[in-house]
Amino acid sequence: MAGRDPASLKRLATLCVRTCLGVRSGERVVVVADRENQDRAEALVAAATQEGTEPVVVWLPRFRPYAKDPPATAVAAMKAADVVLVALSQLPSTSSCTPPPAGRSCRPGRGSATCSSRRATGR
Numbered sequence: 721m722a723g724r725d726p727a728s729l730k731r732l733a734t735l736c737v738r739t740c741l742g743v744r745s746g747e748r749v750v751v752v753a754d755r756e757n758q759d760r761a762e763a764l765v766a767a768a769t770q771e772g773t774e775p776v777v778v779w780l781p782r783f784r785p786y787a788k789d790p791p792a793t794a795v796a797a798m799k800a801a802d803v804v805l806v807a808l809s810q811l812p813s814t815s816s817c818t819p820p821p822a823g824r825s826c827r828p829g830r831g832s833a834t835c836s837s838r839r840a841t842g843r
Contacts, residue, residue: 724759733763736805737771743803745772750801752794754782757807764805775805782809 737743749768753761761777768775778794789795798804 726759726763729759729763730766733760733767734770737764737767741803743768743771743773747773747802748800749773749775749803749805750797751775751777751805751807752780752790752798753777753807754780754809756782756809760807764807768803768805773803776801780808 743749751761751764751768753764765775765777776797778790778797780790780794
């Protein structure tokens with residue numbers, strides 16, 4: 721999407737991945753995104769790769785308010801991941817994408833990448 725400064729996206733993605741979530745080498749990272757946020761997804765992938773991970777990207781159609789859950793394969797990928805990074809225009813209204821109580825989250829703002837971790841370290 722035009723108007724997003726690549727340097728700012730890189731800086732914010734690094735902040736989310738490295739500082740907020742403390743992603744570590746070897747962790748299973750899934751980036752869930754829609755095509756409207758491809759630049760954000762790519763920044764998150766680059767930041768996660770810098771930390772020594774091999775992120776997998778799950779592309780979803782844009783959600784409308786009160787949309788149903790994402791496809792079961794996307795939910796399975798998120799559940800199997802150590803860290804889930806989300807770059808969606810609209811989050812689903814259901815709990816499939818919600819981090820568990822022990823998880824950590826970083827929300828730079830609406831429309832920004834929402835980062836959540838399933839790691840139960842309590843950080």
